[in-house]
Amino acid sequence: MKRMKYVTAMYISLSESLGIYTLDQLYELLTNKQHSMPISRHRASIMQSRIFFFCAIFAVLVPVWSLIDLLFLPGELWRELLLIRVISATAFALLAWQARKEPDLKRARLLLAGMLAVTPLFYLISDHWLQAYELTGTEQVVAELYALLPFVMIAGLTLFPLTLRELLSFAAPMLAVVVLSSIPQTHNEIPQAVSTIWLFTLILGVAMFASLNQLRYMLSQVNRASYDVLTGLLTRRAGIEMLDLQYRLTTMSETHLSILYLDLDHFKSVNDIYGHDAGDVVLKAAAQQLCATVRKGDSVIRWGGEEFIVILPTATPDEANDVISRIMSAGLGLRPDGKQVTASIGIAEIQADDAHDWKTLVELADHRMYTAKIQGRARSMGINDSQLLWPDFPAAGIEKNYTMDPAPLGAES
Ligand SMILES: Nc1nc2c(ncn2[C@@H]2O[C@H](COP(=O)(O)OP(=O)(O)OP(=O)(O)O)[C@@H](O)[C@H]2O)c(=O)[nH]1
Structure with missing residues (x-):
C-alpha cells in the first residue's frame, strides 16, 4: 500500500514537472506524429539555429585545441590527432553550413545525428591512437580529456527540444560507443568500466529529462501563439507562417495555390442584439463548419475578429469555387434567431493572379471580398469577377429583410 502511494506520488510529481496532464500531452512528448506544422517548424528552426551555433564553434575550437596537444603530447601523436581534428572541423563546418538552410525537421534531425556522430567517431579514433602510447603526467591528463568527449556530447542533448523517441535513437549509438570502449580487459578495470557506464547513463537520464522539459515548454508556448483560444483555428501569426510556407512550396513545385478570404455578414448585429x-x-460554430468542409491539407486561419482565410494548396480557381460551393451548401451555422450565417468571400490564386508573394494574394482576396460585400454580401467574388451566390438566401435587393440588423445595411463598416 505504501509502495503504491509512493509510485502515485512519483507519477504525479513527474507529470507536474513535465507539465503532462492529458494523454495527448504525453503522446506529444513520446513522438512527433501529432505535432502540428507550426510546432514542427518551430522545433526545426530552434534545432538548426543551435546546431549552427555549436558546429560553428566546434569547427574553430577543434583545430585550435591541437595547440594544447602540441604543447603536451609527443610530436607523432600530435600529428595523428591533428589529422582527425582537421577532418572533424571540416565536418562541423559542413554541418554548420547546412544548418543555415531553410528549417525543416528532417534536415534538423539529420544534422543533429551528424553532429552527434562526429564526436564519438573522433573519440574512438583518438582513443585508439592514445592507447598506443605510454603516457604519463601532464600527457596523461590531456589524454584523459579526450575520454570526456562522449559525456560532453550527451549533455549537449539538453540543448534541443526532442521527443523521447528521438532522444533514444540519438543516445543509443553514443551509449554503445561508451559501453564498447569501456569493456574491461582485466579484472582490475571492471570498477572503472562500471563507473564510466553508470556516470554516462546518469548524465543521459538528466539530459533526456531536460530535453523533454524543453519540448514541453516549447509545445505550450507554440500552441498558445498558434491556435486561437475561441475557435481553435490558426492564429493570424501562425497563419502568416503557413501562408509564407505554402507560397514558397507552391512556387518551388510550380503548382496552384488558392486562398479564400471570408468575412461573416452582419456579424456585429449578433453581438449588438x-x-x-x-x-x-x-463564431465558433462557423469556424467548426469551415474546418469540417475543407480538406485535410487545407488550413483555416482566424485572420481577424470575424474574418477567416482558408489556404487551399494545389487548388485551381475552379477547385476553389468548388470549395466555396461546399461551404455554401454546408453553411456556416445559424444566428441566434435561426437565420443562416453567411459570409462574403474573395478568392485569389497564385498563377491566375500572377501573385509574386503571399501578401499580394491576401490583398487581392481581401479586395474581392470587399467587392462581394458591396454587391450585396452572401456571395463570393472570384478571379474575372465570377460570382457564386449563397443558396436559398435573399438576393442583394431584398437583403433589407435583415430586421435584426440595426445598422444601415448598405453601409460598409
Ligand atoms: N463575439 C465576438 N465578436 C467579435 C469578436 N471579434 C470581433 N467581433 C465583432 O465582430 C464585429 C465585426 O463587425 P463589422 O466588421 O463592423 O461588420 P459586420 O457587422 O460583420 O458587417 P459586414 O462585415 O459589413 O457584413 C464587431 O462587432 C466586433 O466587435 C469575437 O471574438 N467575439
Missing part, C-alpha cells in the same frame, strides 16, 4: 457571448458561439 444577443450579446458578445452569443457572438462567440456563432
